[in-house]
Amino acid sequence: MNKPILIGITGGSGSGKSTIANEIFESFGGEKIVMMQQDAYYKDQSHLSMEERVKTNYDHPKAFDNTLLVEHLKTLSKGESIEKPIYDFTIHTRSRETVPVEPKEIIIVEGILILEDKRIRDLLDIKVYVDTDADVRIIRRLLRDMEERGRTIDSVVNQYLTVVRPMHFQFTEPTKRFADIIIPEGGHNKVAIDILVTKMKDILN
Template sequence: MSEKPVIIGVAGGSGSGKTTVANEIYCQFPEQSILMLEQDAYYKDQSHLPMEERLKTNYDHPLAFDNQLLLDHLQQLLQRQTVAKPVYDYANHTRSSDVVMVEPRDVIILEGILILEDEALRDMMDIKLFVDADSDLRIIRRLMRDIQERGRTIDSVIDQYTSVVRPMHLQFIEPTKRYADIIVPEGGHNRVAIDLMVTKIKTVLEEKTMI
């Protein structure tokens, strides 16, 4: 059996550019050696709750995530086993009946707003990144995304940001910055940080092929 895969955590607030950073790193590698795992896929199943309860879901709170399932899947991937990644149905605010089969790879990029909040998840990561961006940039990016891609109104986005997203960021996400090995300012626009990460991963992969 080959050596244990490397897990890279990419955290950061909503609109920070963490997904862009994760995708930029991912795209630098051939498909057979790297995979992406999104924490967003691991929101808890809520099929047992009535719709009015599901509508109250705070997706920016640590308790919204099924971290145990994510940990189980990471353990299986480390043991070179294929996992059935859940698919979340945002329209119905619960887990879909669909799954995506994910095969093990040499490098696993784990991306999500709260991946550094959970100690057990942190302990599994070989490299921990926190993508940082000013709050004004994050709200502008979130506004543009939610209006263009999700058909939201400006008022609804601002209301959600001020009542939920911002306080959750300050309480749970921002404090996890201290656990990061590397803090990446300016998100996906920071070519130097992305290039450094790509070089580091290439070194790791080359060392594996030499063993």
């Protein structure tokens, strides 16, 4: 297998990164694509008490085990399989289970801080920043955290104002300067997604 194309998709929480990644996945029928979520690579916290775990700042670069993510991306690029971790947000630590991932022609890496780490940036062939208004992002995050992570409205809003918003301005938004492509309006921007898919097909051919 030839060296795969690595596509990095980043942007604020709730910006539409996953929607774009899924649109690309569907465009290729899923057969040629591996999806790698940075969220799966939060550091293991099993050595900490639950009281300490709940204080985790998930929007800070230090929350991620990027060393393992880089190692796995390099392994996939060499045509070898990996065991991707699973992070359980209900217990604030990594699950004992993993997901086997086989190498494919396209690797999509998606997460809020993938362009913040130079080691990850240097592996990416195309870097995408999804730029979506803050009010849209907070509503999406509110719905997601309540439905998928069992959170209350008060806890989500409090975390957004005290952690997510300041971390976004400090760490995520500045990485826009590293992007090759900036997509406004997230997954609703069909023209931008079509252009990106066309470029990827050109590279593959």
